[in-house]
Amino acid sequence: MNSYVHYRDWFNVRNTLPKEVRIGFVPTMGALHQGHISVLEKARRENDFLVLSIFVNPTQFNDPNDYQDYPRTLELDRRIAAECGVDALLIPGKDDMYPSGNDMPILTQHPLSQIMEGKVRPGHFSGVLTVVMKWLHWVNPARVYFGEKDFQQYYLICELVKQYFLDLEVIGCETLREASGLPLSSRNQRFNKEGLELAHRFAKLLRSGSYDDLASIQRRLEAAGLIVEYIEKHFGRLFVAVECHGIRLIDNFRL
Amino acid sequence: MNSYVHYRDWFNVRNTLPKEVRIGFVPTMGALHQGHISVLEKARRENDFLVLSIFVNPTQFNDPNDYQDYPRTLELDRRIAAECGVDALLIPGKDDMYPSGNDMPILTQHPLSQIMEGKVRPGHFSGVLTVVMKWLHWVNPARVYFGEKDFQQYYLICELVKQYFLDLEVIGCETLREASGLPLSSRNQRFNKEGLELAHRFAKLLRSGSYDDLASIQRRLEAAGLIVEYIEKHFGRLFVAVECHGIRLIDNFRL
Numbered sequence: 001m002n003s004y005v006h007y008r009d010w011f012n013v014r015n016t017l018p019k020e021v022r023i024g025f026v027p028t029m030g031a032l033h034q035g036h037i038s039v040l041e042k043a044r045r046e047n048d049f050l051v052l053s054i055f056v057n058p059t060q061f062n063d064p065n066d067y068q069d070y071p072r073t074l075e076l077d078r079r080i081a082a083e084c085g086v087d088a089l090l091i092p093g094k095d096d097m098y099p100s101g102n103d104m105p106i107l108t109q110h111p112l113s114q115i116m117e118g119k120v121r122p123g124h125f126s127g128v129l130t131v132v133m134k135w136l137h138w139v140n141p142a143r144v145y146f147g148e149k150d151f152q153q154y155y156l157i158c159e160l161v162k163q164y165f166l167d168l169e170v171i172g173c174e175t176l177r178e179a180s181g182l183p184l185s186s187r188n189q190r191f192n193k194e195g196l197e198l199a200h201r202f203a204k205l206l207r208s209g210s211y212d213d214l215a216s217i218q219r220r221l222e223a224a225g226l227i228v229e230y231i232e233k234h235f236g237r238l239f240v241a242v243e244c245h246g247i248r249l250i251d252n253f254r255l
Numbered sequence: 256m257n258s259y260v261h262y263r264d265w266f267n268v269r270n271t272l273p274k275e276v277r278i279g280f281v282p283t284m285g286a287l288h289q290g291h292i293s294v295l296e297k298a299r300r301e302n303d304f305l306v307l308s309i310f311v312n313p314t315q316f317n318d319p320n321d322y323q324d325y326p327r328t329l330e331l332d333r334r335i336a337a338e339c340g341v342d343a344l345l346i347p348g349k350d351d352m353y354p355s356g357n358d359m360p361i362l363t364q365h366p367l368s369q370i371m372e373g374k375v376r377p378g379h380f381s382g383v384l385t386v387v388m389k390w391l392h393w394v395n396p397a398r399v400y401f402g403e404k405d406f407q408q409y410y411l412i413c414e415l416v417k418q419y420f421l422d423l424e425v426i427g428c429e430t431l432r433e434a435s436g437l438p439l440s441s442r443n444q445r446f447n448k449e450g451l452e453l454a455h456r457f458a459k460l461l462r463s464g465s466y467d468d469l470a471s472i473q474r475r476l477e478a479a480g481l482i483v484e485y486i487e488k489h490f491g492r493l494f495v496a497v498e499c500h501g502i503r504l505i506d507n508f509r510l
Contacts, residue, residue, distance in 0.1 A: 007420050015422075019274045104384060104411075104418050107362035129359060133388075137420040156359075163359050165262050165392040167270075 005090055007138050013088065014140060021048045025141035027132065030054035031071040031186035032080045035176040039145050040084035042173060051139050052081050053090040059102050060127030066248075071189045090138070097134060105130040110156060116230050116239055117152050117250065128153055129160050136161075141168055149175040149183050151237065151252045175253070181207050183251050195245035202226055202244055203251070211238055211255050260345055262393050268343065269395060276303045280396035282387065285309040286326040286441035287335045290431040294400050295339035297428060306394050307336050308345040314357050315382030321503075326444045345393070352389060360385040365414060371485050371494055372407050372505070383408055384415050391416075396423055404430040404438050406492065406507045430508070436462050438506050450500035457481055457499055458506070466493060466510050 005013070017023070024047030026039055044050050054077055061067035074091070081089045106129040112118070113125040136144065146154045154172045161170055176184045181203035191199060205220050211233070218228050227243040239252040260268070272278070279302030281294055299305050309332055316322035329346070336344045361384040367373070368380040391399065401409045409427045416425055431439045436458035446454060460475050466488070473483050482498040494507040 011422050098418075100414070100418060103364040103366075104361055104415055105364075106359055109358040109360075111358075134419055137422070140422070159355070160359055163353075163355060164389055167266050167392070167395070 005088065006096070007092075010088065010090065010138065017049060022142040023047060023049045023051055023139060025051045025053070025135070025139045025144045027053045027055075027135050027144065027146075029056045029070065029186065030077050031073050031189060032077045033184050033186060033188075035147060035149070035184035037080060037084060038176055039147060039173045040080075040086065042171075043143070043145050044085050046171075047141075047143060049087045050085060051088045051090065051141065052084075052086045053092075053135060053139070055090075055092055055097060055131070055135075057097070057127060057131040058094060059098070059105070059130060060124050062121045062123050069190065071186050073189075097131065102130065106133060106160070108156065110159060112152055112159075112234075113156055115234075116232060116241065117150075120229050120241060125153070125156055129156060132157055132160065133164070136166060136168065143169045143171055145171045145173055147175060148172045149185065149251070151239070155235075175251075178203070180204050182249075185249070187247055187249070190247050191245065195247060198225060199244050199249055202242060202249060206238075206240060206251065260343065261351070262347075265343065265345065265393065272304060277397040278302060278304045278306055278394060280306045280308070280390070280394045280399045282308045282310075282390050282394075282399065282401075284311045284325065284441065285332050286328050286444060287332045288439050288441060288443075290402060290404070290439035292335060292339060293431055294402060294428045295335075295341065297426075298398070298400050299340050301426075302396075302398060304342050305340060306343045306345065306396065307339075307341045308347075308390060308394070310345075310347055310352060310386070310390075312352070312382060312386040313349060314353070314360070314385060315379050317376045317378050324445065326441050328444075352386065357385065361388060361415070363411065365411060367407055367414075367489075368411055370489075371487060371496065372405075375484050375496060380408070380411055384411060387412055387415065388419070391421060391423065398424045398426055400426045400428055402430060403427045404440065404506070406494070430506075433458070435459050437504075440504070442502055442504070445502050446500065450502060453480060454499050454504060457497060457504060461493075461495060461506065469493075 024043035026043050028036055040052065056067065056070050056072065058067055105126055108125050108129055118125050146157060148154055158170045161168065180200040182200050188199065201224055202221065205224060206217065209217060214231050218231050221228050221242060229241040229243065231240045237252050237254050241248060241250045279298035281298050283291055295307065311322065311325050311327065313322055360381055363380050363384055373380050401412060403409055413425045416423065435455040437455050443454065456479055457476065460479060461472065464472060469486050473486050476483050476497060484496040484498065486495045492507050492509050496503060496505045
């Protein structure tokens with residue numbers, strides 16, 4: 001199993017695979033946790049050949065500090081990849097992924113890219129869609145897997161695949177949660193003890209009381225010391241983003 | 256040979272082709288002429304399966320009148336396709352190509368997309384790159400063919416293929432010309448007799464005198480009654496665009 005494979009070398013591997021071999025692809029930004037593992041296990045079961053990519057994509061970060069501070073745990077990630085039966089692990093650098101800059105990006109004006117995460121993080125979804133398009137060409141999977149924790153991302157990638165006639169399936173994977181309801185996230189690794197307690201409290205507060213009155217939920221979150229970026233209902237789901245001890249937390253779930 | 260094939264039906268055809276079958280793809284806006292025929296013949300020789308698409312792409316026209324007036328000669332095009340041994344002729348409508356609008360376009364800021372045609376026709380190359388990306392997914396060719404008459408387009412598509420890791424070859428095809436040097440173009444069909452004479456004169460004037468002094472070539476063109484949009488040297492080539500009896504003419508050639 002290689003860690004960095006140049007896309008031309010990978011093309012050579014890919015092109016020797018028989019046509020009927022179905023590639024499952026799990027693109028990630030690394031810092032793998034149990035949520036990723038469950039996705040990898042699902043993809044392992046559903047496909048003949050499993051590709052995992054790890055790339056912290058700079059063009060989807062509007063905040064350079066957030067990019068800098070994004071957790072990187074490569075050695076652990078490699079072990080997890082091996083344990084999950086990954087056939088090819090792709091870990092390109094920035095210059096591999098953007099060999100001549102980023103002057104032909106996909107620019108989304110889709111309505112769902114303009115609200116919530118799209119509003120709070122200008123340019124975020126354009127960066128996501130651009131890098132995902134590159135990855136889909138690079139890997140050429142039959143199925144690609146995304147977590148529903150980033151529901152807007154998942155939905156917009158489904159739309160990208162439709163609009164650009166990509167011949168593959170996008171599989172949304174349910175969010176894994178702690179007992180409190182807190183979704184597993186790479187960013188959780190950045191909390192200290194106090195921050196983590198508040199994060200669990202956030203999850204519990206979200207799950208108490210009626211969803212008819214979002215303003216009162218917001219007041220409860222704020223009273224607990226969270227800064228609420230947004231709390232909105234769409235597609236019969238509740239979407240929320242808060243700042244918790246200086247770290248962003250997002251969640252969404254079916255009501 | 257089908258004329259309109261839904262992309263899902265085409266995927267079914269494509270996916271039954273053995274892996275070693277190499278698809279050659281010639282995307283066009285129709286109004287086929289001898290220039291297209293020579294490209295189709297080249298693609299026919301170099302590949303096992305030949306796909307021709309005809310689609311006048313609205314998103315690459317900044318001028319709605321130009322889009323409206325673009326010549327459409329479908330019956331003749333079909334005959335030419337049959338004579339050139341085209342295996343699949345794809346003629347989608349606007350709603351087939353843009354099933355949910357165009358809210359995730361590729362937006363080029365590449366330097367070569369900002370000058371000459373890119374400057375005169377704002378948004379033109381973003382429209383081209385967006386529709387070409389869709390087509391490349393739709394057809395999945397081993398080789399795609401573009402005329403060097405639209406050299407900026409050809410160059411930017413090479414760049415698109417590089418930046419997005421598309422696993423195919425972009426083949427540039429030399430411009431076919433009348434005896435005067437006038438490049439063959441679908442738009443030439445829109446000239447009346449007087450306009451066509453001036454067009455030939457344009458081609459001859461371009462080929463007389465030194466290329467060290469572009470200003471004097473420009474003066475000669477203007478004296479003949481042409482409106483010069485630009486005349487510039489790049490990549491050791493001369494690029495020129497004029498308005499000739501209300502119709503745009505472009506050309507470029509190696510110096």
